[in-house]
Amino acid sequence: MTGPAPRRIETDICVIGAGAAGLTVAAGAAQMGAGVVLIEAGRMGGECLNTGCVPSKALLARAAAMAGTQGWPALGLSGPPPVVDFRAVKDGVAAVIAAITPMDSAARFQGLGVDVIAAHARFIDRDRVEAHATDGTITIIRARRFVIATGSKPALPPIEGLDRVVAHTNETIFTDRMQPAHLLVLGGGPVGVEMAQAHIRLGSAVTLITAHDLLPTEDPELVEVIRQRLLAEGVALIDHARAVVAEPGPGGDGARLHLALADGGSRLVVGDQLLVATGRRPVVDGLDLAAAGVMVDDDGIRVDRSMQTTNRRIFAIGDCAAGIDGAPPQRFTHMAAHQAGIVLRRALFRLPARVETRAIPRVIFTDPELARVGPTEAEALARHGQVTVLRWPFAENDRARTDGRTEGMVKVLVGRHGRILGAGIAGVHAGELLGMWELAIRSRLKIGAVAGLIAAYPTRGEASKRAAGSHFTARLFGPRIRRLVRLLRHLP
Ligand SMILES: Cc1cc2nc3c(=O)[nH]c(=O)nc-3n(C[C@H](O)[C@H](O)[C@H](O)COP(=O)(O)OP(=O)(O)OC[C@H]3O[C@@H](n4cnc5c(N)ncnc54)[C@H](O)[C@@H]3O)c2cc1C
Numbered sequence: 001m002t003g004p005a006p007r008r009i010e011t012d013i014c015v016i017g018a019g020a021a022g023l024t025v026a027a028g029a030a031q032m033g034a035g036v037v038l039i040e041a042g043r044m045g046g047e048c049l050n051t052g053c054v055p056s057k058a059l060l061a062r063a064a065a066m067a068g069t070q071g072w073p074a075l076g077l078s079g080p081p082p083v084v085d086f087r088a089v090k091d092g093v094a095a096v097i098a099a100i101t102p103m104d105s106a107a108r109f110q111g112l113g114v115d116v117i118a119a120h121a122r123f124i125d126r127d128r129v130e131a132h133a134t135d136g137t138i139t140i141i142r143a144r145r146f147v148i149a150t151g152s153k154p155a156l157p158p159i160e161g162l163d164r165v166v167a168h169t170n171e172t173i174f175t176d177r178m179q180p181a182h183l184l185v186l187g188g189g190p191v192g193v194e195m196a197q198a199h200i201r202l203g204s205a206v207t208l209i210t211a212h213d214l215l216p217t218e219d220p221e222l223v224e225v226i227r228q229r230l231l232a233e234g235v236a237l238i239d240h241a242r243a244v245v246a247e248p249g250p251g252g253d254g255a256r257l258h259l260a261l262a263d264g265g266s267r268l269v270v271g272d273q274l275l276v277a278t279g280r281r282p283v284v285d286g287l288d289l290a291a292a293g294v295m296v297d298d299d300g301i302r303v304d305r306s307m308q309t310t311n312r313r314i315f316a317i318g319d320c321a322a323g324i325d326g327a328p329p330q331r332f333t334h335m336a337a338h339q340a341g342i343v344l345r346r347a348l349f350r351l352p353a354r355v356e357t358r359a360i361p362r363v364i365f366t367d368p369e370l371a372r373v374g375p376t377e378a379e380a381l382a383r384h385g386q387v388t389v390l391r392w393p394f395a396e397n398d399r400a401r402t403d404g405r406t407e408g409m410v411k412v413l414v415g416r417h418g419r420i421l422g423a424g425i426a427g428v429h430a431g432e433l434l435g436m437w438e439l440a441i442r443s444r445l446k447i448g449a450v451a452g453l454i455a456a457y458p459t460r461g462e463a464s465k466r467a468a469g470s471h472f473t474a475r476l477f478g479p480r481i482r483r484l485v486r487l488l489r490h491l492p
């Protein structure tokens with residue numbers, strides 16, 4: 001028995017995946033008059049909206065409100081401590097997602113003129129994709145350009161017995177309304193640290209286990225600020241430890257993890273819930289990329305700086321794309337949007353366009369935050385040989401003092417002739433200070449431009465200006481300037 005004949009569509013651009021990357025291309029292309037087909041197998045909005053940035057930041061905001069009450073006595077305030085209603089907290093997180101959902105909905109995109117197909121896509125050959133809907137409907141799309149934006153999934157480490165344990169990933173933790181008494185977090189990257197702090201502040205005990213240093217890709221001096229805060233808030237941190245065997249916890253809930261420690265020792269940790277946050281793998285299975293002539297590396301779909309794959313008419317953007325020029329993949333929502341902009345310029349206007357690789361911003365949304373643009377100190381030293389490091393601690397910033405949150409610093413890396421190479425900031429709302437440094441690096445400004453800013457008083461931004469100004473302190477207050485001032489004193 002044969003089913004109904006497939007629907008056939010010819011279009012300008014066919015986008016696979018409706019997450020941050022795919023939606024940005026589809027909205028831009030449709031509004032510029034191109035014919036666009038958008039295929040999504042799961043939920044519109046993808047990871048950022050449903051299981052990533054939005055729920056994690058919403059949970060952190062609720063946790064921060066709770067943590068704020070612990071500072072009351074120091075502010076001369078008192079009152080009964082609020083009680084965490086974990087179910088209501090999770091309902092609040094779901095409500096934030098629901099409020100943003102219409103922006104990413106099929107209805108909105110159809111309104112923009114996009115043909116949205118709820119189906120799983122796979123390539124048949126180099127210029128056709130077949131979309132299989134769950135009701136058996138098949139659509140065949142021939143397009144002048146394809147954009148693969150299929151995202152990434154949690155990568156589960158090879159731990160004996162992990163398949164017999166109830167383990168959360170970011171795909172399930174935000175909808176579980178049962179509060180963990182003791183959450184085990186496996187992985188000390190951004191997901192692990194953000195979720196460890198959210199849960200400890202909401203009243204769960206938390207043990208964070210990680211194979212290397214905490215936040216191993218960040219500047220250790222700035223990570224130390226975050227690490228001290230997590231420890232002060234009660235997170236039990238076990239670094240340089242690998243989980244080797246997992247068993248179900250008491251009563252079948254959670255897990256018992258047998259850890260192998262770097263010093264050769266071993267340890268057992270037990271929790272009633274487990275979150276695995278040990279990295280990501282690109283979603284490439286089931287796409288039949290070989291049929292399209294698209295090559296895949298270990299870390300994702302191989303792309304050049306224009307986000308073109310090994311088939312020049314097919315682009316790959318967002319979390320599914322491999323790193324460029326040997327760099328690791330940049331799996332952030334803002335990079336997905338930036339890469340989408342490159343594709344629009346290349347695919348619609350045939351203009352040369354290349355992704356930014358120097359000044360990529362990133363923020364870890366713990367409290368205090370860790371924000372960075374450009375290389376770490378170690379990366380800058382390896383690349384440039386000689387680097388001047390400027391620092392300004394928030395302990396010497398009046399706004400930080402008035403707010404009673406003086407931990408952290410602004411750290412700036414300066415190359416030859418005063419060129420700004422990078423900036424890292426650990427501190428409250430550090431992410432909000434980053435934009436100016438990104439603009440400075442991308443505009444190839446010298447450090448004197450930031451030192452010359454008039455920063456409003458009292459703001460945390462003054463710490464950026466003061467860090468920049470410290471580049472000139474030795475010269476400004478040195479013997480040559482003193483001699484010059486003495487000399488000029490003799491003029492009428
Ligand atoms: C817990 C967590 C917190 C995060 N927080 C931040 C943050 O604060 N800031 C930040 O910048 N980044 C953050 N990220 C990273 C960010 O979520 C991702 O970089 C971003 O969502 C990637 O978008 P994308 O469009 O590439 O992929 P996705 O959002 O994963 O979208 C891919 C879509 O493709 C669909 N798809 C896959 N295969 C097919 C197929 N064959 N056919 C049809 N459809 C298909 C999927 O269903 C999915 O909807 C966070 C990630 C996590 C896990």
Ligand SMILES: NC(=O)c1ccc[n+]([C@@H]2O[C@H](COP(=O)([O-])OP(=O)(O)OC[C@H]3O[C@@H](n4cnc5c(N)ncnc54)[C@H](O)[C@@H]3O)[C@@H](O)[C@H]2O)c1
Nearest residue numbers: 157187188189190191210211212243277278279331363364
């Ligand atoms: N604020 C943000 O922008 C934000 C927040 C969350 C996630 N993200 C994105 O999502 C990506 C994934 O984040 P992630 O934290 O899941 O992954 P990650 O790759 O950044 O970190 C994984 C951590 O797990 C550890 N690890 C790996 N295997 C282990 C094992 N067997 N036992 C113990 N520890 C182990 C590693 O040492 C590493 O520290 C990030 O790279 C980032 O791009 C961004």
